[in-house]
Amino acid sequence: MDLLAAFSEAFGLITRLDPGFVAIVGLSLRVSLTAVLLAALIGLPLGAWLALARFPGRSLLVVAINALMGLPPVVAGLIVFLVLSRSGPLGSLGLLFTPSAMIIAQTLLVLPIVISLTRATVEELWSEYRDHLTALGLTGFRAVPTLLWDGRFALTTGLLAGFGRASAEVGAVLMVGGNIAHYTRTMTTTIALETSKGDLALALGLSLILMTLTLMINGAAYAASRIGARFAGS
Amino acid sequence: MFTRRIFLGLTMATLFSASAIAQNNERFIVVSSTTSTTDSGLFNHILPLFKAKTGIDVRVISQGTGQALDTGKRGDADVVIVHAKSQEEKFVAEGFGVERKPVMYNDFVLIGPKADPAAVKNTKDIVAALKAIQSRSALFVSRGDKSGTHAAELTLWKTAGIDIDQAKGPWYRDIGQGMGAALNTASAMNAYVLADRATWLNFKNRGDLAIMVEGDTRLFNQYGVILVDPKKHPHVKAKDGQAFIDWLISAEGQRAIGDYKINGEILFFPNASQPGA
Amino acid sequence: MRASPSILPMIVDAISLQREGATLLDQVSFTLPQGGITAIIGPNGAGKTLTLRLCQGLITPNSGRVVWTHNAPMRRAMVFQHPVMLRRSVRANIEHTVRAIGGDTKRIDAALSRFALTTLANRPARLLSGGEQQRLAIARAWAQAPELLLLDEPSSQLDPGQTRDIEMLIQQLAADGITILMTTHDLGQARRLAKRILFFNRGRLIEDNTAGSFFTAPATQEAQTFLTGELLT
Numbered sequence: 178m179d180l181l182a183a184f185s186e187a188f189g190l191i192t193r194l195d196p197g198f199v200a201i202v203g204l205s206l207r208v209s210l211t212a213v214l215l216a217a218l219i220g221l222p223l224g225a226w227l228a229l230a231r232f233p234g235r236s237l238l239v240v241a242i243n244a245l246m247g248l249p250p251v252v253a254g255l256i257v258f259l260v261l262s263r264s265g266p267l268g269s270l271g272l273l274f275t276p277s278a279m280i281i282a283q284t285l286l287v288l289p290i291v292i293s294l295t296r297a298t299v300e301e302l303w304s305e306y307r308d309h310l311t312a313l314g315l316t317g318f319r320a321v322p323t324l325l326w327d328g329r330f331a332l333t334t335g336l337l338a339g340f341g342r343a344s345a346e347v348g349a350v351l352m353v354g355g356n357i358a359h360y361t362r363t364m365t366t367t368i369a370l371e372t373s374k375g376d377l378a379l380a381l382g383l384s385l386i387l388m389t390l391t392l393m394i395n396g397a398a399y400a401a402s403r404i405g406a407r408f409a410g411s
Numbered sequence: 412m413f414t415r416r417i418f419l420g421l422t423m424a425t426l427f428s429a430s431a432i433a434q435n436n437e438r439f440i441v442v443s444s445t446t447s448t449t450d451s452g453l454f455n456h457i458l459p460l461f462k463a464k465t466g467i468d469v470r471v472i473s474q475g476t477g478q479a480l481d482t483g484k485r486g487d488a489d490v491v492i493v494h495a496k497s498q499e500e501k502f503v504a505e506g507f508g509v510e511r512k513p514v515m516y517n518d519f520v521l522i523g524p525k526a527d528p529a530a531v532k533n534t535k536d537i538v539a540a541l542k543a544i545q546s547r548s549a550l551f552v553s554r555g556d557k558s559g560t561h562a563a564e565l566t567l568w569k570t571a572g573i574d575i576d577q578a579k580g581p582w583y584r585d586i587g588q589g590m591g592a593a594l595n596t597a598s599a600m601n602a603y604v605l606a607d608r609a610t611w612l613n614f615k616n617r618g619d620l621a622i623m624v625e626g627d628t629r630l631f632n633q634y635g636v637i638l639v640d641p642k643k644h645p646h647v648k649a650k651d652g653q654a655f656i657d658w659l660i661s662a663e664g665q666r667a668i669g670d671y672k673i674n675g676e677i678l679f680f681p682n683a684s685q686p687g688a
Numbered sequence: 689m690r691a692s693p694s695i696l697p698m699i700v701d702a703i704s705l706q707r708e709g710a711t712l713l714d715q716v717s718f719t720l721p722q723g724g725i726t727a728i729i730g731p732n733g734a735g736k737t738l739t740l741r742l743c744q745g746l747i748t749p750n751s752g753r754v755v756w757t758h759n760a761p762m763r764r765a766m767v768f769q770h771p772v773m774l775r776r777s778v779r780a781n782i783e784h785t786v787r788a789i790g791g792d793t794k795r796i797d798a799a800l801s802r803f804a805l806t807t808l809a810n811r812p813a814r815l816l817s818g819g820e821q822q823r824l825a826i827a828r829a830w831a832q833a834p835e836l837l838l839l840d841e842p843s844s845q846l847d848p849g850q851t852r853d854i855e856m857l858i859q860q861l862a863a864d865g866i867t868i869l870m871t872t873h874d875l876g877q878a879r880r881l882a883k884r885i886l887f888f889n890r891g892r893l894i895e896d897n898t899a900g901s902f903f904t905a906p907a908t909q910e911a912q913t914f915l916t917g918e919l920l921t
Contacts, residue, residue, distance in 0.1 A: 263486030263644055271646065273487050274441055274472060309772035312744055312765070313788040323784065327775040355441075355472035358455070373591030374450050375598075375616030405775075408812050 180377075187382035197359075198379070202386055205363040208276055208350070209343040212283035213336055216291045219284075221332070224295025225321045228303060239296065245289035250282075254349030257282040261353065274355035279363070282349040287339035294335035298328040330405025337398045341391060439468035440651045443480075443488035445559055446589040447517070448634075449473035451609030451678055456671040461658055467651050475558030475589070483507060483637070486644030489652040494559040494634045508637035509649075513688035514659050515668050515679040516633045519563060520608050521624035522594070523549075524601035531603075537627040538571040545573055548582040550602035554593050555585035563632060564605045570629065594620070607632060609678035633688055634679070636660075659683070697722050697762055697867070698836065703742060703752030705735075705891075712738055713749070714891045720836075725858065725868040727882035727899070729875065731920055734888035736871040740766065740838045743869060762867070765834035769841040771825030773813040778805050778824055781813045785828045795831045803827035803857070819850030826857060837861060839870035843877065855881060875915070879903055887911050889920055 190198045227239065259265050261273040261281070272278045302324045303310075310320045325332065347365035354361030356370060364383045371380040448454055449471055458469045472482060476493040483491040484507050491508065493499060499511045521540055523531065529549040531540035544551055554561040568575040575583070586596055590610040597604035598618035606614075611622070624630075636656050641647040658664045665681035672678065682688050698720040705713040713735045720726060728736045741747050743754060744766040756762060774781050782796050800806045803823050808816065813824055822842065829837055842858065843851040851874075858881060862868050872878050878885060878899065885902040887895040887910075895908045906912050913920055 263646065268486070269646070274470065306772050306774070308746065308768055309774075310788075311746055313785060315788050323774070323788075330775075355470070357441075357470040357472060358449075360468075360470050370591075373589055373595065374610075375591060375595060375614045377616065 183377040183381050186378035187385060190379065190382040191385065198382060200359065201362055201364055201367050201383065204276065204361075205344060205365070208279045208363060209283060209340055211280045212343045213287055213340045215280065215284045216287035216339055217336055220288050220291030221295050221325055222321070224292040225299045225325060226318075227292065227296045228299035228324075229317060229320065239293075242289050242293050242296075246293055248286060248289065249348070250286055250346040251348035251352065253285045254282050254352035257285060257349065257353045273353060274357060274361060276354065276361055278353040279350040279361060282353045283343040283346070286346060286349060287343050290339045290342065291335060294338075295325075295328075295332060298331045298335075299324045302328055330401050333401040334398045337394050337401070341394045344390060345387065437468050438466055438651060439470055440489040440648050440655060441470045441472065441487065442490045442492060442655070443472045443474060443478075443482040444492040445476050445479055445494060446473045446591070447494075447560065447607040447610050448492060450589070450591055451517075451607070451613050452673070453609065453668070453671055453679055457664070457667045460667050461655065461664070464658070464663075465651075465654055467654065469655060475554075475556045476562065477557035480507075483639045486639065486647065489639055489648045490655055491637045491639065492634060494632050495562050496633055496635060498562075499635045499637060503637060507640055507643055509640050511635045511637050512656060512660055512683065513685065514634045514636045514683055515665075515681045516631050516688070517607050517609050517679045518625065519560065519605055519630040519632055520611055520622045521603060521630075522597060522606050522611060522620050523603040523623040524619050525621050526601070526619070527623065529603065531623050534624060535626055537567060537624050537629055540624045541567055541571045541573065544582075544603055545571075545578055548580060550600055551583050552593050552597045552600070552602045552604040553583060553585045554590065554605075555587045556589065558589070559632070560590060560605065560607060563630075567605070567629065608676075609673075612673040612676060612678060633682075697757055698743070699755040699757065700739075700743070701753050701755055703749040703754070705738060705742070705747070705749050712891050713742075715752070716888075716891075716893045717752075718886055718893060718896050720867065720869060721884075723862070723865055723867055724883040725862050725870065725881050726884045726886060727878040728869065728871045728886045728888060729873075729878050729914075730888035730894075731914065733890065735891045736888055737769070737840050739886075739888070740840050740869065740871060743836070744838055762835040763833060764836045764838060765829035765832045766838040767822075767825045767829050767840065767842060769844055771821060771828075773816070773821055773824070775814060776812070777810050778813050778816070779809040781824060782828050782831050786831050789832055791832055795833060799827040799831040802830070818845045819847075819853065822846060822850070822854055823857070826854070826861075830861065834866060836867045836869065839868065841871055841873060844873065851877070875903075887914070889914070 257278060258273065260267050261270065261278050262268055263273070303320065306324065310316065310323060315323060345365065347369055350363050351366045351369065354363070354366065356362055356366040364387050368380045368383050371377070450473070454471050462468055472488065474482060476495045476498065479491055479493050480498060480502050482488045483502065492514065502508045503511050521531070521537060529544045529547045531543050534540050553564060565575065584596065584600070584602065586593060590606060591614065593604050594606060594610070594614050595616060596602070598616055598620050601619055603623065636659055638649060638652045638656055639647045641649040660683035665683055668679050668681045669677060700716060700718050703713055703716045704711065716735070716739065728739060730736055738747070742749060744764055774784055776784065779796065779800060782799050786793055786796055800809050803826065805824060805827055808820060813821065816824060822845070839858065843854050846854060855877065858868060882899045885897055885899050886893060887902065889910055895902065895906060895911045897907060902911065903915070906915060910920055
């Protein structure tokens with residue numbers, strides 16, 4: 178297929194907001210944003226705890242979580258698949274091949290990033306704030322809200338990185354979502370499918386959206402660090 | 412305090428978003444099927460008709476035949492539609508499926524570059540064509556993914572008296588992927604490839620490829636449909652799944668299948684009533 | 689807000705502190721009278737900052753104790769040599785402190801105006817100048833309504849003009865009845881501010897004297913040597 182024709186058709190899909198196209202983009206965003214929110218809810222407190230707690234095996238846990246940041250998406254997908262399959266331990270929930278399964282898989286991918294970054298951020302802030310907060314009686318968990326809030330710019334960057342990872346991955350959502358038309362078909366799985374069908378226009382249009390999204394994420398991350406530097410001196 | 416407020420907000424947003432996704436009281440069944448049925452556009456044509464009649468949404472997972480049967484075995488699908496009769500019968504015999512019903516057939520075609528380095532264009536005999544490809548070591552792309560098409564290809568090699576495990580060399584490219592990927596690969600390398608006609612007709616990135624051999628009865632490809640046995644997996648939506656099967660083999664469903672055409676060509680020939688299919 | 693009158697609200701009783709085999713404080717005992725400014729002086733490593741941190745309760749001694757002669761420990765606030773500026777506005781820094789100790793939120797704006805920070809209230813604290821940051825640190829401490837204010841080298845980072853401003857603030861706080869215990873490297877500052885001097889050397893309290901006597905007629909040989917500007921070994 179002519180590349181130029183594919184491009185012009187792709188632009189057409191975007192500019193006239195083709196409903197099928199919009200639905201795919203919408204589902205992708207909904208799944209990835211929910212996954213990032215879930216990962217934040219779990220990962221921020223867990224990362225803060227890991228930063229402040231001292232227990233045997235802590236270093237091992239820190240290294241393990243750092244390593245999990247590189248967890249291959251297909252492995253995360255496989256784990257979720259095995260757990261959620263009707264023959265798996267949580268099969269009775271009937272979640273395999275649903276958007277919920279994709280959210281779970283992406284949460285698993287984003288979580289190590291959030292935990293790891295939160296731990297590093299909170300640990301660094303704690304070593305700086307320790308005297309001041311201790312003098313105010315804010316030790317242990319009572320220090321966490323202050324540390325998370327003051328790490329907000331770094332943490333925002335981390336969450337954006339997590340969102341980038343979630344929205345760009347294809348292996349896990351393909352496995353656990355099943356790429357069902359109008360139901361679990363995301364931007365990345367559609368790109369893979371349409372390319373295999375030799376239909377490059379839709380694939381190209383979605384790629385353009387994905388790349389724009391990536392650009393926006395990076396812009397936002399840059400802005401967060403700039404704002405952090407300007408308004409918080411961090 | 413700020414942080415607490417943010418956490419609260421995040422929690423609310425997540426619950427809202429999660430419930431928005433979870434809230435799906437739609438009636439649906441999950442069908443695991445082969446890539447050919449989806450990639451060809453057949454399901455896009457017939458499923459809306461079925462939904463309009465019954466209100467049941469059919470969610471199709473498209474996989475290779477082997478994988479599609481596995482999905483049924485694990486209980487992750489309610490209905491299986493594949494094209495490998497012996498495997499289907501084994502699936503039922505092992506108690507995973509209730510009954511196999513023939514639905515339709517399509518046919519395979521041998522695709523190759525217009526230059527035709529193995530000189531197979533004028534034959535109707537698929538076996539002779541494969542022998543020519545092998546003897547001239549012309550590039551050939553194999554699905555290699557245990558799909559129905561892959562199984563059919565292996566059977567044809569055997570019919571040609573060629574032990575492909577022995578005979579394969581650099582000319583034989585085993586890619587382990589779906590039909591579309593195999594066609595893309597063949598298009599890029601100007602290789603021969605065995606494809607189902609439906610996917611071929613729907614395939615747009617043809618490059619220099621064209622149909623080389625077609626019409627040999629050994630290229631016919633029978634599809635069967637099976638309800639996953641609720642005795643094995645109690646959660647299977649037997650009633651709605653059976654409704655879908657009944658519709659597929661009814662006169663109305665068969666007509667819908669036969670009506671699906673690309674460029675005036677029928678892709679799948681309904682034959683639910685043909686004995687022994 | 690003031691504590692009931694007592695001459696000796698805090699007694700430091702035979703405190704010793706060891707860390708990793710080294711003795712950092714050795715049998716330190718002194719009493720702190722209500723009100724006024726007491727300066728802890730001495731060469732580096734004398735134990736000045738450690739003593740402040742003990743009084744604030746940030747570290748616990750290996751032996752000895754801090755005795756509060758009132759029923760409860762005095763309300764204390766400490767200003768560190770390098771004050772931590774939270775990554776927030778000036779106002780939010782004070783607010784954070786007040787809320788952390790469950791203090792009176794009316795003191796937030798009072799602190800801003802008292803320490804001439806009102807116009808800087810919305811500026812990020814970390815972008816203030818050194819003098820402004822020190823003022824904010826003291827404002828934050830004051831907002832806790834302390835009875836005892838512990839100041840660690842309050843002007844070590846400041847130029848002479850800023851130092852003069854901070855010294856005036858300290859004197860005003862003392863005039864309000866807040867007991868002040870501070871460390872300083874600056875003998876002139878100790879002379880200008882303190883009523884009383886605690887002279888430390890190598891973890892021991894060498895001399896506990898009024899400022900007048902200490903600077904004119906030190907009672908110990910070590911203090912004499914220190915005051916002449918020679919190195920104590």
